[in-house]
Structures are given as C-alpha cells and as structure tokens.
Amino acid sequence: MNYDQARWTDDGDDRYEPLLSEKASETVEVEDSTLPEDLTRDSLTLPGPAEPELARHYTRLSQMNYGVESGPFPLGSCTMKYNPSFTEDVAARPDAAVHPDRPDRTVQGTLALCHRLQDYLGRIGGMDAVTLQPPAGAAGEFTGIRIAKAYHEENGDERREVVIPDSAHGTNFATAAMAGYDVVELPSDDDGRVDVEALAAAVGDDTAALMLTNPNTLGLFERDIETIADIVHDAGGLLYYDGANLNALLGRARPGDMGFDVMHYNVHKTFATPHGGGGPGAGPVGVREGLAQFLPAPHVRERDGNYEYYEPEASIGKVHGFYGNWPVLVKAFAYIARLGDAGLRDASAKAVLNANYLAEQIAYDVPFGPFHHEFVASAGDQDAADAAKRMLDYGVHPPTTKWPEIVDEALMTEPTEAETKRSLDQLAAAFDAVAGDSDAELADAPSRPAAKRIDQVSAARTPRLSWQALDDA
Amino acid sequence: MSDSDSHATGSPYAPQTAAETAAMLDAVGADDLDALFDVPESVAFDGEFGIDARSERATRREVAALLGRNADLTEFLGRGHYDHYVPSIVDDLAGRSEFLTSYTQYQPEVAQGFLQALFEFQSMLVELTGLGVANCSMYDDATALGEAATLAQRVRSVSGDRVLIPEHLREGKRAVLANYADGPGLAVESYPMDDGAVDVDALSDRIDDDTAMVYAESPTVRGVIEERLGAVGDLTDDHDALFCLGSDPVALSLLERPVDVGADVVVGDAASLGTGTAYGFGLGMFVTREEYLRQVPGRLVGASEDAADRRAYTLTLQTREQHIRKERATSNICTNQAWVALRTAMHAAWLGPDGLVDLANECVTRPRDLADRLNDIVGVQAPVHGRHHFREFVARTDQPASAIVADLADEGYAVHAVGEHLIQVCATETTAEAEDGLVAALSEVAK
Numbered sequence: 001m002n003y004d005q006a007r008w009t010d011d012g013d014d015r016y017e018p019l020l021s022e023k024a025s026e027t028v029e030v031e032d033s034t035l036p037e038d039l040t041r042d043s044l045t046l047p048g049p050a051e052p053e054l055a056r057h058y059t060r061l062s063q064m065n066y067g068v069e070s071g072p073f074p075l076g077s078c079t080m081k082y083n084p085s086f087t088e089d090v091a092a093r094p095d096a097a098v099h100p101d102r103p104d105r106t107v108q109g110t111l112a113l114c115h116r117l118q119d120y121l122g123r124i125g126g127m128d129a130v131t132l133q134p135p136a137g138a139a140g141e142f143t144g145i146r147i148a149k150a151y152h153e154e155n156g157d158e159r160r161e162v163v164i165p166d167s168a169h170g171t172n173f174a175t176a177a178m179a180g181y182d183v184v185e186l187p188s189d190d191d192g193r194v195d196v197e198a199l200a201a202a203v204g205d206d207t208a209a210l211m212l213t214n215p216n217t218l219g220l221f222e223r224d225i226e227t228i229a230d231i232v233h234d235a236g237g238l239l240y241y242d243g244a245n246l247n248a249l250l251g252r253a254r255p256g257d258m259g260f261d262v263m264h265y266n267v268h269k270t271f272a273t274p275h276g277g278g279g280p281g282a283g284p285v286g287v288r289e290g291l292a293q294f295l296p297a298p299h300v301r302e303r304d305g306n307y308e309y310y311e312p313e314a315s316i317g318k319v320h321g322f323y324g325n326w327p328v329l330v331k332a333f334a335y336i337a338r339l340g341d342a343g344l345r346d347a348s349a350k351a352v353l354n355a356n357y358l359a360e361q362i363a364y365d366v367p368f369g370p371f372h373h374e375f376v377a378s379a380g381d382q383d384a385a386d387a388a389k390r391m392l393d394y395g396v397h398p399p400t401t402k403w404p405e406i407v408d409e410a411l412m413t414e415p416t417e418a419e420t421k422r423s424l425d426q427l428a429a430a431f432d433a434v435a436g437d438s439d440a441e442l443a444d445a446p447s448r449p450a451a452k453r454i455d456q457v458s459a460a461r462t463p464r465l466s467w468q469a470l471d472d473a
Numbered sequence: 474m475s476d477s478d479s480h481a482t483g484s485p486y487a488p489q490t491a492a493e494t495a496a497m498l499d500a501v502g503a504d505d506l507d508a509l510f511d512v513p514e515s516v517a518f519d520g521e522f523g524i525d526a527r528s529e530r531a532t533r534r535e536v537a538a539l540l541g542r543n544a545d546l547t548e549f550l551g552r553g554h555y556d557h558y559v560p561s562i563v564d565d566l567a568g569r570s571e572f573l574t575s576y577t578q579y580q581p582e583v584a585q586g587f588l589q590a591l592f593e594f595q596s597m598l599v600e601l602t603g604l605g606v607a608n609c610s611m612y613d614d615a616t617a618l619g620e621a622a623t624l625a626q627r628v629r630s631v632s633g634d635r636v637l638i639p640e641h642l643r644e645g646k647r648a649v650l651a652n653y654a655d656g657p658g659l660a661v662e663s664y665p666m667d668d669g670a671v672d673v674d675a676l677s678d679r680i681d682d683d684t685a686m687v688y689a690e691s692p693t694v695r696g697v698i699e700e701r702l703g704a705v706g707d708l709t710d711d712h713d714a715l716f717c718l719g720s721d722p723v724a725l726s727l728l729e730r731p732v733d734v735g736a737d738v739v740v741g742d743a744a745s746l747g748t749g750t751a752y753g754f755g756l757g758m759f760v761t762r763e764e765y766l767r768q769v770p771g772r773l774v775g776a777s778e779d780a781a782d783r784r785a786y787t788l789t790l791q792t793r794e795q796h797i798r799k800e801r802a803t804s805n806i807c808t809n810q811a812w813v814a815l816r817t818a819m820h821a822a823w824l825g826p827d828g829l830v831d832l833a834n835e836c837v838t839r840p841r842d843l844a845d846r847l848n849d850i851v852g853v854q855a856p857v858h859g860r861h862h863f864r865e866f867v868a869r870t871d872q873p874a875s876a877i878v879a880d881l882a883d884e885g886y887a888v889h890a891v892g893e894h895l896i897q898v899c900a901t902e903t904t905a906e907a908e909d910g911l912v913a914a915l916s917e918v919a920k
Contacts, residue, residue, distance in 0.1 A: 027826065028826040030830055034841075035727070038729070039729055041730050046600060046822070046829065048825025048826055048828075054562065054823055055562060055565075058572075059566065061586035061587070062569040062571040062586050063586065065586035066571065066575060066580075067573065068570075069571070069574045075576060078576055083574065086529050086533065088573075090532070090533055092564075097750045098546075098548070099750050101889055103878065103882055105544075108543065109539045123523060135755075137808060138805045138808065139806075141805065142652075171805050173795065173800040173802075174800060174805035176800060177801070177805075178805050180658065220511075223513055251518060251522070253510075253518050258516045274574045276572070276812025276815075277591075277811040277812055278576065278610075278808060278812075279810045280810050280812060280813060318648035319649060319652055320612060320615065320645075321649060321742075322554065326752035327752075334532050334533075334536060336524060337524070337532045338526065339485075341520060341522050341524050341525075342483060342526060343485070343526050344524070346484045349487075350487035354489075356503075357500055370509070370511050372509075397580065417486070418487065422493075424497075450582070451582045451785040452582070452779040452783075452785075453582065454581050454582060454777050454787045455778050455779070456777070456789070460775070460792075463775050463790060464776040465592075466606075469599075469605070
C-alpha cells in the first residue's frame with residue numbers, strides 16, 4: 001500500500017484522556033453574580049485547559065480521525081468526495097455573518113445569493129420553485145412529504161400511505177412515519193429495480209406519494225421511470241425524488257423531466273460541503289408548478305430588482321427556526337458557479353466511470369448493473385462487517401456494509417469523482433487483499449488504527465454516554 | 474496570470490487525466506463517457522442548465538460583490554440567534570481536515586478523535602443541565618423542540634396530546650413545532666405570560682391530564698429570566714406531563730440547573746458558543762433523563778472498550794435510528810450538526826468554567842446597564858418587564874417600533890420590532906463598543 005500507514009497513532013496502554021476528566025476539569029463556585037442566589041446554580045465543573053493545552057488536545061484528537069483528505073472514503077450513498085478549500089473561505093466571509101432578523105432591505109446581498117441559488121437548483125433538478133430552508137436531506141424529505149400532504153388536503157383528499165421501495169434510505173421510512181403516514185414497503189424485482197407490477201398493486205386511492213431515488217441505492221437507474229410516474233399519478237399520488245444520488249445524474253437527466261413532483265437536494269453531497277463528522281448539511285426542496293404555494297415560509301422572491309421574503313399562500317409553515325443552514329448554501333452556490341454546466345456534467349461522468357471501473361477491478365462478486373455512481377459488492381462467505389474492519393488495516397476507509405439487504409454481505413461502494421485511476425487501483429488492491437484474507441485475520445482486524453475492534457455490544461448493553469457515567473469518573 | 478483558469482470543459486475536482494479516463498473506459502468496455510449512462514432517451518437531458526463556469530477567483534469576487542450589497546449594520550439582535558466572540562483557535566482546530574472532511578462515525582476505530590470530542594460535548598451538556606443523557610446534536614432549537622414534543626408523546630404513561638407553549642415564543646419556533654406536531658396529532662396551545670414570565674396560575678388552569686408536555690424558556694425570547702420554574706416543574710409532575718425547558722449553554726452556566734427545577738428535557742440552541750452570527754445557522758441541543766434513553770432521537774456516543782481492553786468510543790443504541798429501525802425510528806434525523814457541536818465544545822473548553830460564568834454574568838449586567846441608559850432617553854421606557862434579564866430586553870417607544878427600526882437602520886444600527894410600540898435590544902460583549910452610538914442614535918429617532 002502506498003498510503004501512509006503511520007497516520008494511525010497508538011498511545012500504547014492508556015487511552016487518551018477525556019478533556020472533561022477529574023485531572024483536566026475545574027470547579028468554580030457561582031457566588032459573585034448580581035442575580036438573586038436562588039436563580040443561580042451553585043457551581044460549575046468543566047474543563048479549563050490553557051490555550052496551548054487545548055490546541056494539543058484537539059490536534060491529537062484530529063490525528064485519531066480519518067477524513068476524505070486522509071484517503072479514499074468510498075461510503076456508498078454518502079458521497080464522500082473532496083470539497084475545495086475555497087468554498088470554505090467564501091462561506092467564512094465576515095459579511096456573510098449577519099443576523100437573520102435584519103430587515104429585508106439591509107440584507108439584499110444575502111437574499112440575492114439565495115435567489116440565485118434557488119434558480120440554479122431549479123435548473124439542475126428541472127423544478128419550478130425551490131426553498132432553501134431544510135437544514136439536511138432528511139429535513140428536506142420531511143418538507144417534501146409535508147408539501148404532498150398539504151396538496152392532498154387542499155384537494156379534500158385524505159390519503160394515508162406512502163409507498164417506499166425496500167432498497168430506499170432509512171430516512172424515507174422514518175420521514176413518512178414522522179409525517180403521520182403508514183409505510184407500504186415495495187419489494188425490488190430480480191434486477192434490483194422497482195417491480196412495476198408490484199407497484200401497480202401497491203398504489204391506490206390511499207397513496208399520498210411514492211418516495212424514490214434514481215439511480216437507486218444499488219446504483220441502478222430505474223429505466224421504467226415514466227411508467228412508474230404514470231402509475232403513481234394515475235392513482236392521484238405524487239412522486240417524490242430523494243436527491244441523495246443526484247451526483248450520478250447531473251446534466252444527464254432531471255427529476256422534473258422524469259415526472260417527479262417534489263424533490264430534495266443534498267447540496268452537501270452533490271455540490272460541496274465537507275461532512276464535518278456528520279453535519280451540517282442542507283436539504284433544499286424543489287417542486288413543480290402548482291406545488292409552489294405550499295413551500296415553507298418565508299420564501300425569497302425578486303420584485304423590481306429588489307429581493308424580499310414573503311409567505312406562500314398555502315405554506316406548510318416552517319421546518320427550521322430561521323432560514324436553514326446558510327453557510328452550507330453559500331458553499332453550494334460557490335461550487336455550482338465554479339463548475340458551471342460542463343463541470344457539473346463532468347463531475348457526474350467521472351463519478352459514474354469511477355464506480356464502474358472499481359466494480360470491474362475488485363475480486364468480490366458485484367451483482368446487478370450497469371452502475372451509475374455506486375455499486376454493491378457481496379463479500380460472499382465473508383462477514384461484510386469483518387471485511388470492512390480488515391480494510392482499515394490496509395489504510396483505507398471501507399464502504400458501507402450490510403446494506404441494502406437485497407445483497408448478501410453487502411459492501412456498498414461509492415468512490416465519487418474525486419479519485420484518480422491510481423487511487424482506485426490502490427483501493428481495489430485493498431479490496432482484493434481483504435478478499436484473500438482468512439476469517440481469523442478478519443475477525444482480529446483492525447490491528448493498525450488507534451483503537452482495535454470496539455465492543456459494540458457492551459456499549460449498547462451498558463450505556464455510558466458521558467464522562468459522568470464512567471466508572472472511573 | 475489571468476484569472477481565466479475556468480475549467481470550461483470539466484470539473485477541477487475530478488482529477489483524472491485524459492489518459493486515465495481513456496484507460497478506464499477501455500477497462501469497462503465503454504466507447505465514451507456518455508455510454509456509461511443507462512438513461513432512456515425519452516428522459517435524457519442535454520446538459521444545458523445555462524450556468525457559466527467561473528474561475529475560483531471570479532467566483533469569490535462574485536460572492537463578495539453580492540454580499541457587499543448587505544448594509545453595514547451594528548446588530549443589537551438576538552431572539553434565539555446570538556453573537557458571542559469566538560476565539561481564533563476554534564476556526565483553526567475545527568478546520569483541521571481530519572475533522573472537517575470526515576463522515577458520521579460508522580467505523581469508530583478510525584473516528585476516535587471525533588467520537589471523543591462528541592462524547593465530551595455530551596458530557597458538557599450533562600454537567601450544564603444535571604440531566605443524564607445528551608445526544609450529539611439536532612439542527613437547531615426549533616427542531617429540537619419539535620423532537621421533544623414527539624418524545625413526550627412516546628414516553629407518557631397515559632394518553633394525552635396537548636402541548637402547552639408560552640405566549641411569548643419566537644414565531645419560527647412555534648411554526649416548526651406545529652409542523653412536527655401534525656404527524657403524531659399533537660395539539661399545540663399557548664398559555665399566557667405575566668409581565669414577561671410564565672403566568673403560573675394561568676398555566677395551572679390550562680394543564681390537565683391530557684397534557685403531554687409543557688414548554689417554558691429561561692431566558693425567554695424577550696430575555697426574561699424565569700423565576701418560577703420550580704412551580705412549572707411541580708405542575709407537570711402533578712399531571713404526569715413532561716417539562717421541557719428551553720435554554721442555551723451560556724445561560725445554563727449561570728442559571729439554576731434544569732434538574733433542580735424538575736425539567737425532564739432541555740432543548741435550545743447551543744450555537745451561542747462556537748459559531749457567532751451566521752444567519753440563523755444553529756446547533757440543536759437535546760438533553761433528557763436517563764429513563765427516556767431508548768426514546769431519544771439522534772446520535773449518541775458511548776464509551777466502550779476495544780479488543781485490547783482500552784477505553785474507546787462508538788456510536789451506540791443505533792437501533793433507535795432511521796438507518797436501522799426505519800419507520801419505527803425515534804426520529805428521521807441522519808445528518809446532524811456534528812461539526813458545529815465540535816466547535817461549541819472547543820469554545821466552552823477555551824472559556825473554561827470561570828470564563829463561562831464571567832460571560833454569563835456579563836449577559837446579565839450589560840443589558841441591565843444598557844436598559845438604564847435607554848430609559849433616560851425621551852420617548853423610551855426600558856425595560857418593559859420588571860424582571861431580571863439575560864442578553865436582551867424589550868423597550869417601549871412612543872414612536873411606532875417599525876419607524877424606530879427603519880430610522881435606526883439608516884443610522885447603522887439594527888434592533889428588533891416586537892410590537893407596535895415595542896422594540897427589543899440584545900447586548901453582549903460583542904456590542905460593548907457600539908452602545909454609546911446606539912444610545913445617541915436612539916436619542917435622535919425616538920423623540
């Protein structure tokens with residue numbers, strides 16, 4: 001392996017101390033306040049390191065962490081690609097840091113940028129109107145399904161079910177339930193795609209929406225999308241597009257053209273925002289004409305060259321306390337502007353080429369195909385979770401494991417456009433090395449990272465969720 | 474060199490060379506890139522969005538020009554989004570790529586750094602609230618409140634679908650709660666306030682055994698420190714309702730501990746530390762009692778051991794979460810605000826307990842002193858509420874509040890209008906040098 005395996009650090013016998021520990025914490029008595037004593041707490045115990053200690057603490061923690069800039073991160077459906085530094089700089093501009101309660105006329109620049117991003121996203125998705133408010137993809141799903149519900153209610157048409165393929169992201173199911181719907185799970189056909197006959201049987205007068213991602217989580221394009229759209233629309237339901245896999249389609253096909261009525265964009269995946277260990281993201285939602293009246297309030301529009309907030313006439317209300325995850329939106333705007341038509345199209349082409357190339361190179365069986373941005377290999381006789389741990393020993397981050405359940409011992413792999421042939425070859429070498437390793441080697445993995453295999457069972461059986469809950473506290 | 478380095482033909486972040494592309498196409502047996510796309514002709518798109526590629530420099534100029542259209546105002550604004558000074562080291566350390574470019578910690582062995590940082594974040598919230606379980610972030614205070622209401626419905630021992638909220642509540646928060654409440658069929662009703670604080674007698678009349686949750690805030694949206702939270706806790710206990718308290722980490726550093734007033738859930742925006750003003754960009758905090766652990770939404774980091782018996786951290790109790798439990802999950806949240814939580818933990822550690830208490834005390838004294846000064850202005854009475862305040866207060870103006878806000882904006886200052894003749898002013902350490910100017914400007918426009 002060419003990867004610098006020295007990135008894994010090991011403290012020897014002692015784990016690195018929590019910052020909030022007996023050694024590092026201080027207790028202060030709260031007694032000098034000008035508030036009455038019965039309104040204040042007695043004391044506060046928190047870490048109080050000097051700045052140099054703080055710098056070393058977090059630098060040390062960062063060294064025990066793996067990011068995209070450490071090496072390939074081929075987590076399927078997560079789209080862990082390189083994000084340019086310049087979008088970070090742009091979002092960090094001091095004049096971007098304004099308070100959300102300012103009068104419209106004093107934030108014309110902020111509103112203009114929002115308006116321009118709404119326009120770009122609408123063009124990219126083939127949608128007529130876009131809200132930037134949802135703060136993550138799942139929040140976008142919730143917004144979209146609330147819009148579908150408002151649409152049906154406006155038509156005096158109470159519908160109770162949302163149909164979701166078994167290969168869909170877990171968020172789809174949770175979102176439908178959260179919005180008060182019953183979930184109807186749709187089995188995939190033998191090709192890993194929506195079973196059109198099963199869909200026709202599942203959809204009816206009670207169907208509020210079908211939630212679908214295209215390409216799906218197996219990386220397969222739903223070729224029958226027009227038939228699928230007709231089935232759902234003929235039954236009076238709406239077609240919801242989960243934008244998590246939009247990275248595979250930029251400039252090749254648009255959800256709006258495929259018949260989708262409402263969609264979310266994971267702008268942090270498709271465009272740019274480093275994932276920050278699990279967020280922030282942003283999940284703008286696009287709708288076709290006729291659904292714009294239901295968008296969250298407020299919405300940005302242009303009037304006589306000025307920008308203003310207004311409340312759409314049948315708005316579903318709000319899905320974020322203010323207007324969404326603003327810095328993430330600035331990054332998305334800067335990234336789209338930087339790439340333009342040709343760059344966006346090229347990004348998708350390379351993401352798709354990389355997935356197909358990697359699928360071709362590895363020793364594991366890769367069912368289905370042809371693929372778009374991701375593929376699901378099967379670890380076969382190996383345990384996929386063990387195989388993933390073993391990949392850590394070869395210095396790369398493993399793919400998503402054991403999901404979707406359609407494939408036995410699934411290794412769901414998405415290399416993204418950010419990898420070169422050389423890094424894909426190295427990744428393939430890691431896959432192949434693991435494929436050739438024994439079960440014993442897999443079971444003992446990983447041996448190189450800062451932590452050896454972590455006991456998940458004890459973590460769940462005896463929850464210790466804060467320093468205060470540790471035995472040695 | 475000019476700035477015309479735009480990659481009009483491709484993405485600058487898709488780095489393979491033409492030779493590599495050709496070799497890879499050959500390996501997969503495709504003639505060209507177009508051949509890779511399994512898209513039926515009838516839904517294929519020609520690729521023309523009409524978005525011109527710009528160079529990196531041109532993109533930066535464009536954003537600068539756009540944002541340059543924002544007025545240069547000194548903000549005395551709060552109401553849930555606050556500006557506290559964030560030390561440089563937070564940007565520096567949080568910007569380390571191993572943190573910034575990592576993902577949710579599904580492979581804990583190579584994510585120990587972030588997991589430990591999140592464990593420490595959870596630990597800080599446990600110390601600040603006295604409650605046993607903190608998750609490691611929701612989107613913002615409003616969505617955390619929505620999640621608290623749905624948790625209340627799940628954990629209540631008797632049925633009940635009413636959620637009681639204070640009359641003084643930020644509209645954004647109320648509207649988000651209404652959206653979260655709709656699915657599970659919760660009824661959201663408000664209870665009256667008495668001089669800016671909970672009217673406990675009125676609340677006592679409204680609460681009943683069908684009440685799933687009572688929400689109160691301290692400080693309130695008007696900056697009032699609640700003095701009778703213990704009475705709210707007693708009322709909710711009497712009716713087996715959950716008591717949800719809204720606050721933030723700076724206020725919690727000084728004010729009485731939520732556990733001591735009987736709070737069952739604490740929500741709020743923790744971005745008051747670590748982020749500064751970012752157009753409402755938030756960090757939802759969610760802390761609750763251990764007995765509700767298995768109903769908690771979102772990510773939890775737990776301590777465990779690795780195969781060498783050393784302490785190690787991992788995401789845990791994931792069977793509550795959407796990627797495992799699907800429609801039976803406690804929440805649909807997947808991507809959260811982990812990196813913002815990291816920043817908050819860093820900022821809190823930088824301040825230390827004494828720094829936090831000092832900052833919180835300044836949040837009490839500064840608005841008090843500023844209100845005194847505004848009260849001396851002809852046409853202004855401040856504060857409206859005869860209570861202790863935190864960061865902000867409401868003032869009555871003889872002139873219409875909308876006119877005051879507009880005229881102050883022309884003078885370079887921003888305050889809130891919260892009623893026909895009510896403005897709200899937020900004062901923290903970041904406004905210290907501008908207070909003289911605000912007093913002078915308001916003296917002019919309030920007459």
